[in-house]
Amino acid sequence: MRLIQFTASNGWRGHEQKIIYLYEAFKAEGHVEDQWIVCPIDSELYRIATEKEMQVIPFEYKSEYSLSYAKTFKKLAKEKRATVIFIHSSKAHTLAVLSHFIYGMKVPLVLCRTLIKRVDTNFFRKWKYNYKGIKKIICVSQPVVESLKFAVKDHSRLSVIGSVTDINKFQKQAPTGLLHKEFNISEDYKLIGNIAEFTGFKDHYTWVDTVEILAKENAFKAKYILVGKGSMEQDIKNYVDEKGLTEHIIFTGFRRDVPEILPEFDLFLFTSNNEPTGGVLLESYACKVSIVAADAGGISEVIVDGETGLLAKVGNPKDFASKVTLLMNDKALQDRLTTNGYQYLLDNFTKSVIAKKMFDELFKHELR
Structure with a gap:
């Protein structure tokens, strides 16, 4: 053919x-x-x-x-x-x-x-x-x-x-401290990240609102990483400034080394409110990074709630923050989700x- x-x-x-x-x-x-x-x-x-x-x-x-x-x-x-x-x-x-x-x-x-x-x-x-x-x-x-x-x-x-996704492209499954070194982050800080274009349906506003809750609760030490570029990038930066979260959130811009930096995340936080599927979630599976994602669009066809990741209510920062806190404080749950997620990827994607x-x-x- x-x-x-x-x-x-x-x-x-x-x-x-x-x-x-x-x-x-x-x-x-x-x-x-x-x-x-x-x-x-x-x-x-x-x-x-x-x-x-x-x-x-x-x-x-x-x-x-x-x-x-x-x-x-x-x-x-x-x-x-x-x-x-x-x-x-x-x-x-x-x-x-x-x-x-x-x-x-x-x-x-x-x-x-x-x-x-x-x-x-x-x-x-x-x-x-x-x-x-x-x-x-x-x-x-x-x-x-x-x-x-x-x-x-x-x-x-x-x-x-x-x-x-290409599992051969995403072979790195353990952090090496790359982002900690690049952004001078203390080693005892966790990294919670997102990789997405700055566009409306990615709902970075809910992402920032979630960080605001987590920063106030201070249940664990963390820095929050936003990777990508797009038409709404400056709007989100302004929103972060308004919220007083500039010391918590790092904007990296567009990166070509996603297979290297994604495994540096302790958790992938994905707030998109109208996602067809979310290919970056499959990449997170490949890198064995735990996931909290919005129950929106086709995401539930990629994330099996409670088995391969956790789903949160669309546009609800309190629910996102609750799920993030649950995962960050339960290493056994993280391990189970990432193991299941990797196998789910192999079987289906x-x-x-x-x-x-x-x-x-x-x-x-x-x-x-």
Whole structure:
């Protein structure tokens, strides 16, 4: 089978990482005869795929309604004799449908959807999700499916395949004091962290409110680490200043060494209020870091409450603080959750497991 993975995104988040993981897994497992990644030339995905010597085909993204590129894409698919086009972004979705509808591209289209967001907001959006050339829509969690049911008429085209992580990338499972040294933190302080883009649904406000409660209770010594960047970063920094928590919370900015710094956390605190799944939670499993996360979106499909982590009420800092305090004071519970979490990851979310499920959806059944 010959696969093209297509995205028009120039950012780097979990979905773009997923494209890399799937490419690697499809190759390692021998699922495809040949494969390519088509992405914007100025994207982080292009840079990383090129560094990894993958077959990546760049293009200069101008508009999702670019008829010239839709025509070029049809020629590309024909040249590569593609069996399936696997679409990974909304703008790529539009371009692929235009290529199919206007220029007669015959290759079946499969859409990968990772956002919990309704798409029945206008006629064109509804049309492109129901377009006959879209044979399957693979969603990362059931809440994503539910959000699409308002627009997609044929629900049988919707299926769920969960998130993926690379356990070989996250092999470090014990702290080495890296962050303590970098930020001059006393060794007797615990580290509670989060790794997330500063955007609305990540709900950093609840995260900061939780820290405020924990700092006042002072049940244990800790520093609180926020890793990431984003449009709301300065807003959250201002909020931390207003709360008088600058001595407690450290902003590290964007980091490329997540596999090294994640195992430095004693606990991962995740307050996202509308998360499709949360790939970073799988990475925490891999690093054997205990988790307290919001019971929101598809997180409950990743965290088994009381077995692999603890779930807290969405937007409720008191509940988050209570769960954090419980875990930080119970080493046996931490050990049980992290052991169970690691096994849960191996059973359900590794590259080989997810790649096999994707292969079955993409290729083993006829895409009629």
